[in-house]
């Protein structure tokens with residue numbers, strides 16, 4: 001992969017901005033109407049929407065679009081349009097990854113296409129990565145709301161339209177090398193405001209500058225998990241909420257309002273075949289918690305799917321730590337969006353030393369160690385000091 005590095009001038013345009021957006025956050029549960037279901041007989045699922053009597057009157061939030069719209073947190077028409085197009089693209093990807101014909105896509109795309117050409121065979125994009133990237137970029141372009149999109153699959157950010165108010169960073173299909181085994185995969189995204197102060201710079205320069213905003217400036221971020229259910233989990237600065245695709249209506253319906261990650265979990269998620277490449281601190285941490293000798297006196301269990309969105313989703317639901325201690329995952333379109341979401345759910349995103357969202361990116365495809373999870377687990381892990389894996393030989397599988 002070529003790296004896109006444009007020397008960044010010391011500029012005043014990257015002003016700190018409050019990361020809570022929009023400023024008014026309704027408390028959940030407030031006026032949520034979410035689906036409750038009952039199975040009446042094998043194969044027959046009746047879905048009723050029932051108003052929780054404690055919620056009082058008011059508008060009903062049932063779907064992702066209800067939530068972001070005027071009856072929900074009202075993120076503004078421009079962002080609603082963007083999200084509408086993004087969710088459409090993700091539904092298309094969901095049906096692609098589940099399609100019996102997805103293995104034939106390689107014939108049309110070419111098995112070595114795409115532009116992250118550097119690195120080992122395992123790092124090369126798969127046909128579905130390329131198709132997913134095209135689906136997302138064309139949807140974002142059609143929205144008319146995106147000035148620039150920076151994707152894992154492209155060497156440099158793509159300038160779409162001058163007056164698009166937003167910048168999108170995206171990993172279109174993470175975990176795609178698991179596809180042939182039908183293991184869960186996911187899309188990760190982050191949305192920033194366009195830096196209007198950079199409008200007069202040359203296109204290539206302003207595209208990169210807009211894409212290299214630090215995570216504290218995110219206005220929205222999330223992931224879409226393609227698994228037994230397709231789940232759109234997102235935050236617009238008002239907590240983290242998950243919406244599950246209802247195939248009967250084609251809508252993402254609110255199923256997990258106001259997700260709170262447990263303060264502490266009992267699970268770690270890591271590729272521990274790398275144990276002998278780990279630094280001393282990380283080995284001690286893992287050895288300690290799996291023997292039940294850490295601050296939480298219970299023996300931890302391990303879970304590792306090797307698909308970032310799935311490993312993170314699991315951790316968000318049950319607590320603990322999901323980690324990749326080597327320089328492998330990308331700051332801009334993987335670590336930042338997931339850290340934003342972790343924080344919005346009461347968790348933490350760390351590089352092993354400090355907060356991910358405070359890091360100023362300097363390269364589009366910048367890699368770093370990533371630790372996401374319950375606040376008490378991340379604090380305990382960081383206390384071991386030496387947890388970043390510096391030995392990174394590259395691995396074949």
Ligand SMILES: O=P(O)(O)OC[C@H]1O[C@](O)(COP(=O)(O)O)[C@@H](O)[C@@H]1O
Nearest residue numbers: 123174175271306307308324328397
């Ligand atoms: O080989 P490792 O270090 O376990 O890395 C696994 C991670 O790599 C990923 O497959 C992402 O890699 P790519 O961004 O190169 O596709 C994640 O989904 C997963 O968490």
